Amino acid sequence: MVFHDAPRGGRGATAGVIGRGIAAVLLLTAAAACGRSEIDGGESFDDGGAAGRAGGTSTGGRGGGASGGSSGLGGGANSSGVGGSAGASGQAGSGGASGQAGSSGASGSGGATENCSNGIDDDRDGNIDCADADCVAFTCAPRAPGGGWVGPLAIWHGAGQPATCTGANGFPTEVLNAMSGASTPGASSCPSCACGDPQGVSCQVSTAALFNNDTCSGQGGFLTIAQGVCSAFVSLMYDPAGVRWQAAPAAGGACVPKSSGTTVFPPVEWNDQVRACGDPVPNPGGCGAGICVPKQKAPFDQRLCVYQRGDLACPAGPYSEKSVYFTGVDDTRTCSTCACSPPTATTCTGSMKLYTDQSCSVDETTLSSVLECSALAPDPTPPSPPYMSLRSVRYTGIANAVGYCTAKPSTPSGQVIPTDPITLCCTR
Numbered sequence: 159m160v161f162h163d164a165p166r167g168g169r170g171a172t173a174g175v176i177g178r179g180i181a182a183v184l185l186l187t188a189a190a191a192c193g194r195s196e197i198d199g200g201e202s203f204d205d206g207g208a209a210g211r212a213g214g215t216s217t218g219g220r221g222g223g224a225s226g227g228s229s230g231l232g233g234g235a236n237s238s239g240v241g242g243s244a245g246a247s248g249q250a251g252s253g254g255a256s257g258q259a260g261s262s263g264a265s266g267s268g269g270a271t272e273n274c275s276n277g278i279d280d281d282r283d284g285n286i287d288c289a290d291a292d293c294v295a296f297t298c299a300p301r302a303p304g305g306g307w308v309g310p311l312a313i314w315h316g317a318g319q320p321a322t323c324t325g326a327n328g329f330p331t332e333v334l335n336a337m338s339g340a341s342t343p344g345a346s347s348c349p350s351c352a353c354g355d356p357q358g359v360s361c362q363v364s365t366a367a368l369f370n371n372d373t374c375s376g377q378g379g380f381l382t383i384a385q386g387v388c389s390a391f392v393s394l395m396y397d398p399a400g401v402r403w404q405a406a407p408a409a410g411g412a413c414v415p416k417s418s419g420t421t422v423f424p425p426v427e428w429n430d431q432v433r434a435c436g437d438p439v440p441n442p443g444g445c446g447a448g449i450c451v452p453k454q455k456a457p458f459d460q461r462l463c464v465y466q467r468g469d470l471a472c473p474a475g476p477y478s479e480k481s482v483y484f485t486g487v488d489d490t491r492t493c494s495t496c497a498c499s500p501p502t503a504t505t506c507t508g509s510m511k512l513y514t515d516q517s518c519s520v521d522e523t524t525l526s527s528v529l530e531c532s533a534l535a536p537d538p539t540p541p542s543p544p545y546m547s548l549r550s551v552r553y554t555g556i557a558n559a560v561g562y563c564t565a566k567p568s569t570p571s572g573q574v575i576p577t578d579p580i581t582l583c584c585t586r
Contacts, residue, residue, distance in 0.1 A: 339429025361555025
C-alpha cells in the first residue's frame with residue numbers, strides 16, 4: 159500500500175487528495191482481498207507427485223499517469239495466490255486480478271509392498287510380517303524347544319521321489335532324509351547244492367567165516383581181521399576146512415559239496431520316507447517368540463516339525479505329534495553253506511589170504527572178493543590140546559569207487575532290522 163503527501167495548495171486540495179487516497183486504499187484493499195486464491199489441492203500420497211503450478215499472473219490496474227499494479231503471484235498446491243499491488247499515484251488503478259488456483263497434485267503410487275520375511279514394516283501400516291494382513295500366505299512357526307531338538311522344519315513324506323527343498327517354500331536346506339516300514343517283498347533264493355564222489359574212504363577191518371567143511375555150509379565161526387597186518391589165530395573146536403570172505407565194510411570218507419547259481423534277496427523297501435527342509439529366514443517378526451514362515455503347500459505337509467536322533471519322547475509344547483523314522487538298516491539275510499551227509503553204500507575189495515603157520519608164509523589160500531568161499535589145507539602142525547588149529551591171515555583192503563553222499567540244501571535265514579532311529583515331532 160502506498161501513501162502520498164498532500165500538495166501545498168490549501169485545505170480543499172488536501173481534502174480532495176485525502177479523499178482520493180482513501181478511495182485508493184479501499185480499492186487496493188479490495189484488490190488484495192480478491193488476489194488471494196484459495197487452493198483445495200488434495201494432499202499428496204507417499205511419494206506422490208508434486209502439486210501443480212499456479213495459474214497465470216493478473217494484470218495490475220491502470221493508474222492515473224503512473225505505472226500499473228504488479229502481477230499477482232500464483233497459488234501453490236496448498237497456499238493462496240497473492241493479488242496484484244495497487245497502481246501508483248494518480249487515479250487509483252483497479253486491483254490486480256487474483257492468480258488462478260494451482261491444480262491438485264497428481265496421486266502418487268501406492269505404498270510399498272510388505273515383505274513378510276524381513277522384520278520390517280515395509281508398507282508403514284504399523285504391522286510387520288506375520289502380523290500384517292498382507293501376509294496371509296505366511297504363518298507363525300514355534301521355535302525349536304532346545305535340548306538338542308533341531309527345527310522348525312518343513313517336511314515331505316510319502317513314497318516315490320521326495321520333494322526338493324527350495325527357497326520358494328521358505329526352508330531351502332535339505333536337513334534330513336529317513337525311512338520307516340522296512341519290508342522285503344518277493345522270494346529269496348539260495349544256490350543249488352550237490353555232492354561230489356566220496357573221498358578218503360578207508361578199509362580198516364574185514365570179517366572171515368570159518369567152517370568145518372570145504373563148502374562153507376552150516377554154522378561157521380567168525381574172525382575179525384585188521385587191515386594190512388598178519389594176524390595169527392587159533393581154533394578150539396575144529397581144524398577149519400573152509401573159509402568165506404564174509405564182509406569188508408568201508409569206513410570214513412566224505413563228499414565235497416558243490417553249489418551252483420547265485421544268492422538272490424529282494425531289495426529292502428520302505429513304506430514311508432520323510433525329507434525335512436530347514437534354515438528358514440532367521441529374523442522375520444510379527445510372531446512374538448516364533449518365526450514368520452511361508453505356509454506350506456503340496457507336496458509338503460502343512461505341519462511344521464523338529465527332530466532329534468534316537469527314539470525319544472517329544473518335548474512339551476506345540477511339537478507333540480511323534481513319528482519315528484530310520485536312517486540305516488542291518489541286513490542279516492544270508493544263505494547257509496551247502497553240505498553233504500557222510501558217504502553211504504561204499505564198499506571195499508582187495509584180498510584175504512590164510513596160512514597154516516603163524517607168520518603168513520605157508521600154504522597160502524587167497525580170497526579175491528567178498529562172499530567168495532575156498533577150501534583150506536589141513537594144519538600140518540596142530541597145536542597141543544585143547545587147541546585144534548593154529549593158523550594166520552592177512553587182509554589187504556582197497557576202497558571201491560562207489561557210494562554217494564546226500565546234499566543238504568542251502569536255506570535262507572536272517573532278517574532286515576531298521577537302525578539309527580530319528581524322532582520327528584510335529585505340530586498338530
